[in-house]
Amino acid sequence: MTTWSELTWSELLPEILNTIAGKLDFYEDYINFLCVCTSWKSSATTTKNLIQNLPSRFPMLMLAESNTTEDPNHQHRRFFLLSNGGAMRNLPLPEAHRQRCISTHGWLLITGEQEFYTKLVNPLSHTQIELPELYMFEELYFDRDEWMYYGFCMRKALFTSSNPLSSDPSFHVIIIWGKTIGFCRPGDRSWTRIDGWEGNLFDIAYHRMRKRLYVVATMGTIYECDIADDVLGPLTLSPVTTFPVKEFGCSCVPWAYLLEWGPNSLLMVTRERHYFKKQDDEYGRYGPYGTSRFQCFVFGLDDGKWSKTAYLGDKAVFVGFNSSFAIDGGEGVKPNCIYFTDDLYEPYRGLPDGGGGDVGVYHMVNGRIETIFDSQESVFRGSPPLWLQPSTLPVIKGLK
Structure with a gap:
């Protein structure tokens, strides 16, 4: 007779496995459960619909690739969980090793030098979607050096x-x-360019209600275009408005983020940084720096009017090397705050230790900046720390 101590994890009865699975409250925990072994995945009777409806611990902050000896093969990434009181979690993510990553809707867009490829990777399920290679952009022909x-x-x-x-x-x-905007669908052979703006690009936002792409560039000029289902050539942006800097006592728009803000509005968030110069100008223009202030402005798409707001209501806004997004406060997320990461990419090449340290929470009510963790834990030269956004979560591969 086999005793309990002699059973292996893979030999647990389906009834026991289903009892364990029924006590899991979060999507990420269910993923870990299914990945224990093949029998755990095949024995679970929980349906795809149930796992899709489980809540997620997102948003999470994915930290930079570690330089420590704890993970010499760089197969894992550390994640900072807001909803778990700031707990850190190590998750396997070999796909991101030495690759450049940015994020949107809980997915990573990863690119690497080999053939200038791009692909989408879900950091929880490891689902991958191949995208066209970047050299499909004519202006991106360059030396591998x-x-x-x-x-x-x-x-x-x-x-x-x-x-x-x-x-x-x-x-x-x-x-x-x-200086390029492009778009594609999974399965496309190339990227399609979008033209028609002036100056530097700050951010892009897709307004789901109006089904239009909005772009914010130098001086807060906002452009728009319709992303059609079938496009054979480049699209052209049309100017919508330019932020009235003098009306709001601003000298310029130093940096801006853009996101959908209700059915008829856009929210533009401006970011100001201060620089700590060295006497010997060791770091040049992009010396050690930190965020000093955010300001928020609402643009009405129907009436074309701008207004300044110091109150985000119950929402928290997340900006950085992620698609800018807003979610309701709660579950560790503080309302009326802006969560930001370091997205000033020049220092990543210029500073001795790289960039990544300008991370925190900006309180709109009083301008106070709160540190999230010891940001020096996430300095880097390659892949940045970035926010992962709540989204529709993918079904695990092989789950019936």
Whole structure:
């Protein structure tokens, strides 16, 4: 007779496994449960619909790749969980090793030097979706010796709907790469360019209600275009408005983020930084720096009017090397705050230890900046710390 102590994890009875599975409250925990072994995945009777409806501990902050000896093969990444009181979790993510990552809707867009590939990776399920290679952009023909420079120019990724695994024909991936905007659908052979703006690109946002792409560039000029289902050539942006800097007592727009703000509005968030110069100018223009202030402005898409707001209500806004997003406060997320990561990519190449330290929570009510953790734990030269957004979560591969 086999005793309990002689049983292996893979030999547990289905009834016991289903009891364990029924006590799991979060999507991520269910993923860990299914990944223990093949029998645990095949024995669980929980349906796909149930796992899809489990809540997630997102948003999470994915930290930079570690330089410690604890993970010499760099197969894991550390994640900072807001909903778990700031707990750290190590998750396997070999796909991101030495690769440049940005995020949108809980997915990572990863690119690497080998063939200038791009792909979407879900950090929880490890589902991967191949995208067209970046050299499909004519302006991105460059020497491999310059790859590091161009790799840092990948600034933003954006989905037009939350689930890239759906059969929605209107789904597109949109990216900002340096001075280029492009979009594609999974299965496309190349990226399609978007033209028609002036100055530097700050951010992109997709307004789901209006089904239009909005772009914010130098001086807060906002452009728009319609991302059609079938496009054979480049699209052209049309100017919508320019932020009235003098009306609000601003001298310029130093940096800006853009996101959907209700059915008829956009929210533009401006970010100001201060720099700590060295006497010998050791670091040049991009010396040690930190965020000093955020300001928020609402643009009405119907009336064309701008207004300043110091109150985000119950919402918290997340900005950085992720598609800018807002969620309701609660579960460890503080309302009326801006959660930010370090997205000033120049220091990543110029400072001795790289960038990544400018991470925190900005309180709109009084301008106080709260540190999230010891940010020096996440300095880096390659992949940045970034927020992972709540979204429609993918079904685990092989789950019936």
